[in-house]
Amino acid sequence: xxxxAEGAYAVSPRRVGAMMLRYxxxxxxxWPRLLDLTYWPTVQMITWGxxxxxxxxxxxxxxxxxxxxxxxMLLWDILFRGQLxxxxxxxxxxxxxxxxxxxxxxxRPIELILALMAMSVxxxxxxxxxxxxxxxxxxxxxxxGLGLALVAFFFNLMLTGxxxxxxxSGLILRNGMGAENxxxxxxxxxxxxxxVYYPVTTLPVWLQPVAWALPPTYVFEGMRELLIHHAFxxxxxxxxxxxxxxxxxxxxxxxxxxxxxxxxxxxxxxxGE
Amino acid sequence: MGAMPGxxxxxxxxxxxxxxxxxxxxxxxxxxxxxxITGLLGGNGAGKTTTIATIMGLITPTSGRVTVLGAEMxxxxxxxxxxxxxxxxxxxxxxxxxxxQNMIVFGRLYGVEDLGRRIAELGRQLDLTDLLDRPTGRxxxxxxxxxxxxxxxxxxxxxxxxxxxxxxLDPDTADWVRAHLERYCRERQATLLLASHNMAEVExxxxxxxxxxxxxxxxxxxxxxxxxxxxxxxxEEVFLDVARGGGIQSEAAQ
Numbered sequence: 001x002x003x004x005a006e007g008a009y010a011v012s013p014r015r016v017g018a019m020m021l022r023y024x025x026x027x028x029x030x031w032p033r034l035l036d037l038t039y040w041p042t043v044q045m046i047t048w049g050x051x052x053x054x055x056x057x058x059x060x061x062x063x064x065x066x067x068x069x070x071x072x073m074l075l076w077d078i079l080f081r082g083q084l085x086x087x088x089x090x091x092x093x094x095x096x097x098x099x100x101x102x103x104x105x106x107x108r109p110i111e112l113i114l115a116l117m118a119m120s121v122x123x124x125x126x127x128x129x130x131x132x133x134x135x136x137x138x139x140x141x142x143x144x145g146l147g148l149a150l151v152a153f154f155f156n157l158m159l160t161g162x163x164x165x166x167x168x169s170g171l172i173l174r175n176g177m178g179a180e181n182x183x184x185x186x187x188x189x190x191x192x193x194x195x196v197y198y199p200v201t202t203l204p205v206w207l208q209p210v211a212w213a214l215p216p217t218y219v220f221e222g223m224r225e226l227l228i229h230h231a232f233x234x235x236x237x238x239x240x241x242x243x244x245x246x247x248x249x250x251x252x253x254x255x256x257x258x259x260x261x262x263x264x265x266x267x268x269x270x271x272g273e
Numbered sequence: 274m275g276a277m278p279g280x281x282x283x284x285x286x287x288x289x290x291x292x293x294x295x296x297x298x299x300x301x302x303x304x305x306x307x308x309x310i311t312g313l314l315g316g317n318g319a320g321k322t323t324t325i326a327t328i329m330g331l332i333t334p335t336s337g338r339v340t341v342l343g344a345e346m347x348x349x350x351x352x353x354x355x356x357x358x359x360x361x362x363x364x365x366x367x368x369x370x371x372x373x374q375n376m377i378v379f380g381r382l383y384g385v386e387d388l389g390r391r392i393a394e395l396g397r398q399l400d401l402t403d404l405l406d407r408p409t410g411r412x413x414x415x416x417x418x419x420x421x422x423x424x425x426x427x428x429x430x431x432x433x434x435x436x437x438x439x440x441x442l443d444p445d446t447a448d449w450v451r452a453h454l455e456r457y458c459r460e461r462q463a464t465l466l467l468a469s470h471n472m473a474e475v476e477x478x479x480x481x482x483x484x485x486x487x488x489x490x491x492x493x494x495x496x497x498x499x500x501x502x503x504x505x506x507x508x509e510e511v512f513l514d515v516a517r518g519g520g521i522q523s524e525a526a527q
Binding site: 003005006007008010012014015017018019021022025026029030092096097098099100101102103104105106107108260263264265266268269 | 290292297322323326329330331332333347348349350351352354355358359361363364365366367368369370371374377378379381382383384408424
Protein backbone atom coordinates (compact mmCIF):
# COMPACT_ATOMS: atom_id res chain seq x y z
CA UNK A 1 0.00 0.00 0.00
CA UNK A 2 2.93 2.34 0.55
CA UNK A 3 4.94 4.19 -2.08
CA UNK A 4 3.87 6.86 -4.51
CA ALA A 5 0.77 6.46 -6.65
CA GLU A 6 1.18 5.78 -10.35
CA GLY A 7 1.62 9.04 -12.24
CA ALA A 8 2.31 10.99 -9.05
CA TYR A 9 5.20 12.85 -10.69
CA ALA A 10 3.47 13.69 -13.99
CA VAL A 11 3.51 17.48 -13.74
CA SER A 12 0.92 19.46 -15.70
CA PRO A 13 1.59 23.20 -16.18
CA ARG A 14 -2.19 23.63 -16.52
CA ARG A 15 -2.85 22.33 -13.00
CA VAL A 16 0.09 24.27 -11.52
CA GLY A 17 -1.27 27.38 -13.27
CA ALA A 18 -4.76 26.69 -11.92
CA MET A 19 -3.43 26.67 -8.36
CA MET A 20 -1.42 29.85 -8.92
CA LEU A 21 -4.56 31.47 -10.27
CA ARG A 22 -6.44 30.36 -7.16
CA TYR A 23 -3.89 32.08 -4.89
CA UNK A 24 -3.76 35.17 -7.09
CA UNK A 25 -7.55 35.50 -6.95
CA UNK A 26 -7.33 35.24 -3.18
CA UNK A 27 -4.54 37.78 -2.86
CA UNK A 28 -6.18 40.41 -5.01
CA UNK A 29 -9.55 39.94 -3.30
CA UNK A 30 -8.20 40.99 0.09
CA TRP A 31 -6.41 44.28 0.81
CA PRO A 32 -5.43 43.18 4.35
CA ARG A 33 -3.56 40.24 2.82
CA LEU A 34 -1.75 42.58 0.42
CA LEU A 35 -0.96 45.09 3.16
CA ASP A 36 0.38 42.33 5.39
CA LEU A 37 2.97 41.49 2.73
CA THR A 38 4.64 44.90 3.02
CA TYR A 39 3.84 45.94 6.58
CA TRP A 40 6.31 43.83 8.55
CA PRO A 41 9.28 44.12 6.15
CA THR A 42 8.81 47.90 6.26
CA VAL A 43 8.78 47.98 10.06
CA GLN A 44 11.89 45.76 10.16
CA MET A 45 13.73 47.81 7.59
CA ILE A 46 13.08 51.07 9.41
CA THR A 47 14.05 49.65 12.83
CA TRP A 48 17.31 48.11 11.66
CA GLY A 49 18.06 51.05 9.41
CA UNK A 50 17.98 53.46 12.35
CA UNK A 51 20.05 51.08 14.48
CA UNK A 52 22.61 50.87 11.69
CA UNK A 53 22.63 54.64 11.42
CA UNK A 54 23.23 55.01 15.15
CA UNK A 55 26.04 52.44 15.28
CA UNK A 56 27.73 53.81 12.18
CA UNK A 57 28.03 57.16 13.94
CA UNK A 58 29.49 55.65 17.10
CA UNK A 59 31.83 52.84 16.05
CA UNK A 60 34.63 52.94 13.54
CA UNK A 61 34.34 49.30 12.51
CA UNK A 62 30.65 49.48 11.75
CA UNK A 63 31.17 52.74 9.93
CA UNK A 64 33.31 50.73 7.49
CA UNK A 65 30.79 47.91 7.41
CA UNK A 66 28.20 50.14 5.84
CA UNK A 67 24.82 48.50 5.31
CA UNK A 68 25.61 45.22 7.05
CA UNK A 69 22.62 45.32 9.36
CA UNK A 70 20.10 46.58 6.90
CA UNK A 71 21.44 44.20 4.25
CA UNK A 72 21.19 41.32 6.73
CA MET A 73 17.65 42.35 7.57
CA LEU A 74 16.60 42.46 3.91
CA LEU A 75 18.20 39.08 3.21
CA TRP A 76 16.71 37.60 6.38
CA ASP A 77 13.35 38.79 5.14
CA ILE A 78 13.85 36.93 1.86
CA LEU A 79 14.51 33.75 3.86
CA PHE A 80 11.66 34.31 6.30
CA ARG A 81 9.16 35.48 3.69
CA GLY A 82 10.13 32.67 1.34
CA GLN A 83 9.11 30.12 3.96
CA LEU A 84 6.16 32.08 5.29
CA UNK A 85 4.84 32.87 1.81
CA UNK A 86 4.85 29.17 1.02
CA UNK A 87 3.31 28.19 4.34
CA UNK A 88 0.59 30.85 4.35
CA UNK A 89 -0.64 29.90 0.89
CA UNK A 90 -0.78 26.32 2.12
CA UNK A 91 -2.54 27.35 5.32
CA UNK A 92 -5.16 29.18 3.23
CA UNK A 93 -6.23 25.74 1.99
CA UNK A 94 -6.49 24.45 5.54
CA UNK A 95 -8.34 27.52 6.82
CA UNK A 96 -10.81 27.37 3.94
CA UNK A 97 -11.25 23.57 4.36
CA UNK A 98 -10.36 23.16 0.71
CA UNK A 99 -7.50 20.72 1.12
CA UNK A 100 -9.83 17.72 0.74
CA UNK A 101 -11.08 19.10 -2.58
CA UNK A 102 -7.50 19.39 -3.80
CA UNK A 103 -6.37 15.99 -2.54
CA UNK A 104 -9.32 14.32 -4.26
CA UNK A 105 -8.72 16.20 -7.51
CA UNK A 106 -6.20 15.21 -10.20
CA UNK A 107 -3.74 17.72 -8.69
CA ARG A 108 -0.49 15.96 -7.82
CA PRO A 109 1.23 16.84 -4.52
CA ILE A 110 4.31 17.84 -6.48
CA GLU A 111 2.18 20.28 -8.51
CA LEU A 112 0.82 21.79 -5.31
CA ILE A 113 4.41 22.23 -4.11
CA LEU A 114 5.42 23.94 -7.39
CA ALA A 115 2.43 26.29 -7.27
CA LEU A 116 3.13 27.21 -3.65
CA MET A 117 6.80 27.85 -4.45
CA ALA A 118 5.88 30.10 -7.35
CA MET A 119 3.37 31.99 -5.23
CA SER A 120 5.92 32.54 -2.47
CA VAL A 121 8.05 34.36 -5.07
CA UNK A 122 5.04 36.45 -6.12
CA UNK A 123 4.21 37.28 -2.50
CA UNK A 124 7.82 38.15 -1.79
CA UNK A 125 7.96 40.41 -4.83
CA UNK A 126 4.79 42.22 -3.74
CA UNK A 127 6.17 42.66 -0.21
CA UNK A 128 9.93 43.04 -0.47
CA UNK A 129 10.47 44.96 -3.69
CA UNK A 130 8.74 48.14 -2.46
CA UNK A 131 10.59 47.83 0.85
CA UNK A 132 13.94 47.51 -0.92
CA UNK A 133 13.21 50.81 -2.69
CA UNK A 134 12.24 52.39 0.63
CA UNK A 135 15.65 51.30 1.99
CA UNK A 136 17.30 53.29 -0.81
CA UNK A 137 15.14 56.32 -0.04
CA UNK A 138 15.46 56.24 3.75
CA UNK A 139 19.00 54.98 4.35
CA UNK A 140 20.71 55.04 0.97
CA UNK A 141 21.11 51.25 1.06
CA UNK A 142 20.78 49.82 -2.44
CA UNK A 143 20.21 46.06 -2.20
CA UNK A 144 20.45 45.85 -5.99
CA GLY A 145 23.97 47.27 -5.72
CA LEU A 146 24.98 43.75 -4.66
CA GLY A 147 24.56 42.84 -8.34
CA LEU A 148 24.90 39.20 -9.37
CA ALA A 149 25.73 38.28 -5.78
CA LEU A 150 22.16 39.19 -4.90
CA VAL A 151 20.91 36.57 -7.36
CA ALA A 152 23.05 33.92 -5.64
CA PHE A 153 21.93 35.08 -2.19
CA PHE A 154 18.27 35.20 -3.24
CA PHE A 155 18.23 31.77 -4.85
CA ASN A 156 19.94 30.10 -1.90
CA LEU A 157 17.70 31.75 0.68
CA MET A 158 14.53 30.91 -1.26
CA LEU A 159 15.61 27.27 -1.55
CA THR A 160 16.04 27.07 2.22
CA GLY A 161 12.70 28.84 2.80
CA UNK A 162 10.91 26.46 0.44
CA UNK A 163 12.51 23.35 1.96
CA UNK A 164 11.37 24.36 5.45
CA UNK A 165 7.93 25.47 4.20
CA UNK A 166 7.38 22.18 2.37
CA UNK A 167 8.27 20.12 5.43
CA UNK A 168 6.11 22.22 7.76
CA SER A 169 3.15 21.80 5.36
CA GLY A 170 3.58 18.06 5.68
CA LEU A 171 3.56 18.37 9.47
CA ILE A 172 0.30 20.34 9.31
CA LEU A 173 -1.30 17.83 6.92
CA ARG A 174 -0.35 14.97 9.17
CA ASN A 175 -1.02 16.57 12.56
CA GLY A 176 -3.77 19.08 11.81
CA MET A 177 -3.95 22.75 12.68
CA GLY A 178 -2.34 22.08 16.04
CA ALA A 179 0.94 22.20 14.10
CA GLU A 180 0.13 25.59 12.55
CA ASN A 181 2.45 27.43 14.94
CA UNK A 182 5.46 25.78 13.31
CA UNK A 183 4.66 27.73 10.16
CA UNK A 184 4.99 31.01 12.03
CA UNK A 185 7.86 30.27 14.33
CA UNK A 186 10.17 27.64 12.89
CA UNK A 187 12.33 30.15 11.03
CA UNK A 188 13.22 31.93 14.25
CA UNK A 189 15.06 28.79 15.29
CA UNK A 190 17.37 29.52 12.36
CA UNK A 191 17.93 33.15 13.23
CA UNK A 192 20.58 32.76 15.96
CA UNK A 193 22.18 29.73 14.31
CA UNK A 194 22.52 31.15 10.80
CA UNK A 195 24.32 34.21 12.16
CA VAL A 196 22.17 36.77 10.40
CA TYR A 197 23.59 39.82 12.17
CA TYR A 198 27.03 38.62 13.37
CA PRO A 199 29.91 36.46 12.08
CA VAL A 200 29.97 32.71 12.75
CA THR A 201 33.06 33.23 14.91
CA THR A 202 30.82 34.99 17.44
CA LEU A 203 29.24 31.63 18.30
CA PRO A 204 30.85 29.23 20.82
CA VAL A 205 33.26 26.92 19.04
CA TRP A 206 31.12 23.83 19.68
CA LEU A 207 28.10 25.52 18.00
CA GLN A 208 29.92 26.69 14.90
CA PRO A 209 29.67 23.33 13.04
CA VAL A 210 25.89 23.49 13.54
CA ALA A 211 25.86 26.95 11.96
CA TRP A 212 27.95 25.76 9.03
CA ALA A 213 25.49 22.91 8.47
CA LEU A 214 22.77 25.47 7.63
CA PRO A 215 22.79 26.96 4.11
CA PRO A 216 21.73 30.53 5.09
CA THR A 217 24.89 30.87 7.23
CA TYR A 218 26.94 30.87 4.02
CA VAL A 219 24.73 33.56 2.53
CA PHE A 220 25.00 35.90 5.52
CA GLU A 221 28.76 35.35 5.75
CA GLY A 222 28.97 35.99 2.01
CA MET A 223 27.02 39.20 2.38
CA ARG A 224 29.35 40.48 5.11
CA GLU A 225 32.38 39.60 2.99
CA LEU A 226 30.87 41.55 0.14
CA LEU A 227 29.88 44.62 2.15
CA ILE A 228 32.96 44.80 4.41
CA HIS A 229 35.75 43.48 2.19
CA HIS A 230 34.10 44.00 -1.20
CA ALA A 231 34.80 40.37 -2.14
CA PHE A 232 32.23 37.97 -3.57
CA UNK A 233 32.87 34.50 -2.17
CA UNK A 234 31.58 32.11 -4.85
CA UNK A 235 32.84 29.14 -2.80
CA UNK A 236 30.42 30.03 -0.02
CA UNK A 237 27.53 30.15 -2.49
CA UNK A 238 28.45 26.75 -3.97
CA UNK A 239 28.61 25.22 -0.49
CA UNK A 240 25.22 26.76 0.32
CA UNK A 241 23.76 25.40 -2.91
CA UNK A 242 24.99 21.88 -2.17
CA UNK A 243 23.53 21.97 1.33
CA UNK A 244 20.30 23.46 -0.02
CA UNK A 245 19.96 20.67 -2.59
CA UNK A 246 20.11 18.14 0.24
CA UNK A 247 17.76 20.16 2.46
CA UNK A 248 15.24 20.66 -0.35
CA UNK A 249 15.24 16.96 -1.24
CA UNK A 250 14.76 16.12 2.45
CA UNK A 251 11.87 18.63 2.69
CA UNK A 252 10.05 17.16 -0.32
CA UNK A 253 10.70 13.61 0.85
CA UNK A 254 9.44 14.47 4.33
CA UNK A 255 6.30 16.11 2.92
CA UNK A 256 5.46 13.11 0.74
CA UNK A 257 6.00 10.70 3.64
CA UNK A 258 3.86 12.80 5.97
CA UNK A 259 1.14 13.03 3.29
CA UNK A 260 1.21 9.25 2.91
CA UNK A 261 0.97 8.92 6.69
CA UNK A 262 -1.98 11.36 6.69
CA UNK A 263 -3.67 9.14 4.10
CA UNK A 264 -3.15 6.08 6.32
CA UNK A 265 -4.39 7.83 9.44
CA UNK A 266 -7.42 9.51 7.90
CA UNK A 267 -5.99 12.94 8.73
CA UNK A 268 -7.01 14.35 5.34
CA UNK A 269 -10.69 14.20 6.26
CA UNK A 270 -10.10 15.61 9.74
CA UNK A 271 -8.22 18.79 9.01
CA GLY A 272 -9.17 20.62 12.21
CA GLU A 273 -7.14 20.83 15.38
CA MET B 274 -21.01 -11.36 -29.93
CA GLY B 275 -21.70 -8.47 -27.48
CA ALA B 276 -19.08 -6.14 -26.11
CA MET B 277 -17.29 -7.24 -22.96
CA PRO B 278 -18.76 -5.46 -19.95
CA GLY B 279 -16.34 -2.92 -18.44
CA UNK B 280 -15.23 -3.02 -14.83
CA UNK B 281 -17.86 -1.91 -12.31
CA UNK B 282 -17.68 1.83 -11.60
CA UNK B 283 -17.07 1.05 -7.94
CA UNK B 284 -16.00 -2.29 -6.47
CA UNK B 285 -15.16 -2.74 -2.79
CA UNK B 286 -13.75 -6.11 -1.72
CA UNK B 287 -13.25 -7.09 1.93
CA UNK B 288 -12.34 -3.52 2.82
CA UNK B 289 -10.90 -3.04 6.30
CA UNK B 290 -9.81 0.26 7.78
CA UNK B 291 -8.43 0.34 11.31
CA UNK B 292 -7.34 3.60 12.95
CA UNK B 293 -4.69 2.51 15.44
CA UNK B 294 -6.79 -0.18 17.16
CA UNK B 295 -10.27 1.06 16.28
CA UNK B 296 -11.92 -0.57 13.26
CA UNK B 297 -13.84 2.03 11.25
CA UNK B 298 -14.67 -0.31 8.38
CA UNK B 299 -14.65 -4.02 9.02
CA UNK B 300 -14.50 -6.22 5.94
CA UNK B 301 -17.22 -4.78 3.69
CA UNK B 302 -17.76 -5.77 0.06
CA UNK B 303 -20.08 -4.37 -2.60
CA UNK B 304 -19.99 -3.29 -6.20
CA UNK B 305 -22.13 -0.78 -8.05
CA UNK B 306 -23.56 -0.96 -11.56
CA UNK B 307 -22.98 1.80 -14.08
CA UNK B 308 -25.76 4.37 -14.01
CA UNK B 309 -27.07 3.27 -10.60
CA ILE B 310 -27.88 5.42 -7.60
CA THR B 311 -27.04 3.77 -4.29
CA GLY B 312 -27.64 5.03 -0.79
CA LEU B 313 -25.16 4.40 1.99
CA LEU B 314 -26.98 4.57 5.31
CA GLY B 315 -25.77 4.30 8.85
CA GLY B 316 -25.62 6.16 12.12
CA ASN B 317 -22.76 8.37 13.17
CA GLY B 318 -19.55 6.36 13.27
CA ALA B 319 -20.98 3.58 11.09
CA GLY B 320 -18.11 3.96 8.61
CA LYS B 321 -19.84 5.76 5.73
CA THR B 322 -17.40 8.67 5.46
CA THR B 323 -14.38 6.38 5.77
CA THR B 324 -15.82 4.17 3.03
CA ILE B 325 -16.42 7.13 0.70
CA ALA B 326 -13.01 8.67 1.47
CA THR B 327 -11.35 5.33 0.72
CA ILE B 328 -13.18 5.10 -2.59
CA MET B 329 -11.90 8.61 -3.40
CA GLY B 330 -8.34 7.53 -2.56
CA LEU B 331 -8.14 9.91 0.39
CA ILE B 332 -7.59 7.09 2.87
CA THR B 333 -5.33 4.08 2.43
CA PRO B 334 -7.12 0.85 3.38
CA THR B 335 -5.65 -1.36 6.09
CA SER B 336 -6.54 -4.33 3.91
CA GLY B 337 -8.91 -5.23 1.11
CA ARG B 338 -9.29 -3.67 -2.30
CA VAL B 339 -11.18 -0.74 -3.76
CA THR B 340 -11.38 -0.13 -7.50
CA VAL B 341 -13.01 2.76 -9.30
CA LEU B 342 -13.56 2.47 -13.07
CA GLY B 343 -11.05 -0.38 -12.96
CA ALA B 344 -8.28 1.55 -11.17
CA GLU B 345 -7.09 0.41 -7.76
CA MET B 346 -7.37 3.12 -5.11
CA UNK B 347 -5.31 4.87 -3.93
CA UNK B 348 -2.39 3.39 -5.90
CA UNK B 349 -3.82 4.09 -9.35
CA UNK B 350 -5.99 7.07 -8.42
CA UNK B 351 -4.51 9.44 -10.99
CA UNK B 352 -5.86 7.23 -13.76
CA UNK B 353 -9.43 8.02 -12.76
CA UNK B 354 -9.68 11.10 -10.54
CA UNK B 355 -10.43 13.17 -13.63
CA UNK B 356 -13.55 11.06 -14.24
CA UNK B 357 -14.96 11.25 -10.73
CA UNK B 358 -15.91 13.94 -8.23
CA UNK B 359 -17.50 14.39 -4.85
CA UNK B 360 -19.21 16.71 -2.42
CA UNK B 361 -19.01 16.53 1.34
CA UNK B 362 -19.83 18.70 4.33
CA UNK B 363 -16.25 18.08 5.49
CA UNK B 364 -14.84 20.23 2.72
CA UNK B 365 -15.75 23.61 1.25
CA UNK B 366 -14.86 25.57 -1.83
CA UNK B 367 -12.81 28.70 -1.05
CA UNK B 368 -15.16 31.35 0.29
CA UNK B 369 -13.25 34.46 -0.78
CA UNK B 370 -13.25 33.46 -4.44
CA UNK B 371 -16.26 34.24 -6.56
CA UNK B 372 -18.34 31.36 -7.82
CA UNK B 373 -16.90 31.81 -11.32
CA GLN B 374 -13.31 31.92 -10.02
CA ASN B 375 -13.88 28.68 -8.12
CA MET B 376 -15.34 27.07 -11.22
CA ILE B 377 -12.37 28.24 -13.32
CA VAL B 378 -9.82 26.87 -10.83
CA PHE B 379 -11.52 23.49 -10.42
CA GLY B 380 -12.33 23.29 -14.12
CA ARG B 381 -8.64 23.70 -14.94
CA LEU B 382 -7.61 21.20 -12.27
CA TYR B 383 -9.94 18.65 -13.83
CA GLY B 384 -8.92 19.54 -17.38
CA VAL B 385 -12.42 20.55 -18.50
CA GLU B 386 -12.53 21.51 -22.16
CA ASP B 387 -14.49 24.57 -23.26
CA LEU B 388 -14.64 25.66 -19.64
CA GLY B 389 -16.53 28.90 -20.25
CA ARG B 390 -19.36 26.97 -21.89
CA ARG B 391 -19.43 24.42 -19.07
CA ILE B 392 -19.59 27.14 -16.39
CA ALA B 393 -22.44 28.86 -18.21
CA GLU B 394 -24.24 25.52 -18.56
CA LEU B 395 -23.88 24.70 -14.85
CA GLY B 396 -24.94 28.26 -14.02
CA ARG B 397 -28.19 27.68 -15.89
CA GLN B 398 -28.78 24.17 -14.59
CA LEU B 399 -28.11 25.03 -10.95
CA ASP B 400 -29.65 28.49 -11.04
CA LEU B 401 -26.31 30.15 -10.36
CA THR B 402 -26.05 32.47 -13.36
CA ASP B 403 -26.79 35.62 -11.36
CA LEU B 404 -24.41 34.54 -8.59
CA LEU B 405 -21.36 33.71 -10.70
CA ASP B 406 -19.50 36.92 -9.91
CA ARG B 407 -20.34 37.06 -6.22
CA PRO B 408 -17.91 35.85 -3.52
CA THR B 409 -18.92 32.34 -2.49
CA GLY B 410 -18.75 33.25 1.20
CA ARG B 411 -21.51 35.81 0.81
CA UNK B 412 -24.07 33.32 -0.46
CA UNK B 413 -26.80 31.66 1.57
CA UNK B 414 -26.38 28.06 2.78
CA UNK B 415 -28.59 26.79 -0.04
CA UNK B 416 -26.69 28.76 -2.66
CA UNK B 417 -23.36 27.51 -1.30
CA UNK B 418 -24.60 23.94 -1.54
CA UNK B 419 -25.47 24.55 -5.18
CA UNK B 420 -21.97 25.93 -5.73
CA UNK B 421 -20.46 22.81 -4.12
CA UNK B 422 -22.65 20.72 -6.38
CA UNK B 423 -21.49 22.73 -9.40
CA UNK B 424 -17.89 22.04 -8.36
CA UNK B 425 -18.75 18.32 -8.06
CA UNK B 426 -20.26 18.34 -11.56
CA UNK B 427 -17.72 20.61 -13.28
CA UNK B 428 -15.98 17.66 -14.96
CA UNK B 429 -19.23 15.81 -15.82
CA UNK B 430 -18.09 12.88 -13.65
CA UNK B 431 -18.94 9.28 -14.44
CA UNK B 432 -18.70 8.46 -10.73
CA UNK B 433 -20.13 10.88 -8.21
CA UNK B 434 -19.82 10.48 -4.44
CA UNK B 435 -21.98 12.68 -2.27
CA UNK B 436 -21.85 12.85 1.50
CA UNK B 437 -25.00 14.49 2.91
CA UNK B 438 -25.66 16.59 -0.20
CA UNK B 439 -28.81 18.21 1.18
CA UNK B 440 -27.84 18.63 4.83
CA UNK B 441 -28.87 22.03 6.19
CA LEU B 442 -31.00 22.84 3.16
CA ASP B 443 -34.61 23.95 3.33
CA PRO B 444 -37.08 21.36 1.97
CA ASP B 445 -37.66 23.25 -1.27
CA THR B 446 -33.95 23.61 -2.13
CA ALA B 447 -33.26 20.03 -1.04
CA ASP B 448 -36.00 18.76 -3.33
CA TRP B 449 -34.64 20.86 -6.16
CA VAL B 450 -31.12 19.43 -5.63
CA ARG B 451 -32.47 15.86 -5.61
CA ALA B 452 -34.32 16.45 -8.87
CA HIS B 453 -31.16 17.78 -10.46
CA LEU B 454 -29.06 14.82 -9.30
CA GLU B 455 -31.67 12.39 -10.57
CA ARG B 456 -31.70 14.07 -13.97
CA TYR B 457 -27.91 14.26 -14.16
CA CYS B 458 -27.43 10.55 -13.43
CA ARG B 459 -30.14 9.58 -15.91
CA GLU B 460 -28.81 11.73 -18.74
CA ARG B 461 -25.09 11.07 -18.12
CA GLN B 462 -25.51 7.42 -17.07
CA ALA B 463 -23.39 8.39 -14.09
CA THR B 464 -23.00 6.20 -11.01
CA LEU B 465 -23.92 7.91 -7.76
CA LEU B 466 -23.07 6.76 -4.24
CA LEU B 467 -24.88 8.84 -1.69
CA ALA B 468 -24.35 8.90 2.06
CA SER B 469 -27.30 10.44 3.80
CA HIS B 470 -29.27 10.58 7.01
CA ASN B 471 -32.31 11.74 5.11
CA MET B 472 -34.37 8.59 4.58
CA ALA B 473 -36.95 10.28 2.37
CA GLU B 474 -34.12 11.39 0.12
CA VAL B 475 -32.71 7.89 -0.08
CA GLU B 476 -36.14 6.40 -0.78
CA UNK B 477 -36.73 8.85 -3.57
CA UNK B 478 -33.34 8.68 -5.28
CA UNK B 479 -31.84 5.28 -4.66
CA UNK B 480 -32.46 2.01 -6.44
CA UNK B 481 -30.34 0.27 -3.83
CA UNK B 482 -29.59 0.87 -0.18
CA UNK B 483 -26.57 -0.34 1.78
CA UNK B 484 -27.01 -0.07 5.54
CA UNK B 485 -23.85 0.08 7.64
CA UNK B 486 -23.43 -0.33 11.37
CA UNK B 487 -20.16 -0.37 13.31
CA UNK B 488 -18.13 -0.65 10.13
CA UNK B 489 -20.06 -3.59 8.69
CA UNK B 490 -22.81 -3.94 6.14
CA UNK B 491 -25.99 -4.89 8.01
CA UNK B 492 -28.22 -5.07 4.96
CA UNK B 493 -28.12 -4.36 1.25
CA UNK B 494 -31.14 -4.34 -1.05
CA UNK B 495 -33.67 -2.24 -2.94
CA UNK B 496 -35.77 0.10 -0.77
CA UNK B 497 -38.93 -1.91 -1.58
CA UNK B 498 -37.38 -5.21 -0.53
CA UNK B 499 -35.96 -3.70 2.65
CA UNK B 500 -39.39 -2.34 3.59
CA UNK B 501 -40.95 -5.73 2.95
CA UNK B 502 -38.26 -7.64 4.79
CA UNK B 503 -38.47 -5.51 7.91
CA UNK B 504 -42.24 -5.17 7.69
CA UNK B 505 -42.01 -1.40 7.82
CA UNK B 506 -43.62 1.43 5.92
CA UNK B 507 -40.63 3.75 5.70
CA UNK B 508 -36.88 3.46 5.41
CA GLU B 509 -36.58 5.52 8.56
CA GLU B 510 -38.28 2.73 10.50
CA VAL B 511 -35.98 0.19 8.86
CA PHE B 512 -32.99 2.33 9.77
CA LEU B 513 -34.13 2.54 13.40
CA ASP B 514 -34.63 -1.22 13.52
CA VAL B 515 -31.07 -1.75 12.32
CA ALA B 516 -29.55 1.00 14.46
CA ARG B 517 -31.28 -0.23 17.61
CA GLY B 518 -30.69 -3.86 16.84
CA GLY B 519 -34.41 -4.61 16.38
CA GLY B 520 -33.73 -6.83 13.40
CA ILE B 521 -36.12 -8.19 10.85
CA GLN B 522 -39.79 -7.99 11.87
CA SER B 523 -41.42 -9.81 9.01
CA GLU B 524 -39.76 -13.14 8.30
CA ALA B 525 -42.51 -14.02 5.84
CA ALA B 526 -41.57 -11.09 3.72
CA GLN B 527 -38.19 -12.67 3.04
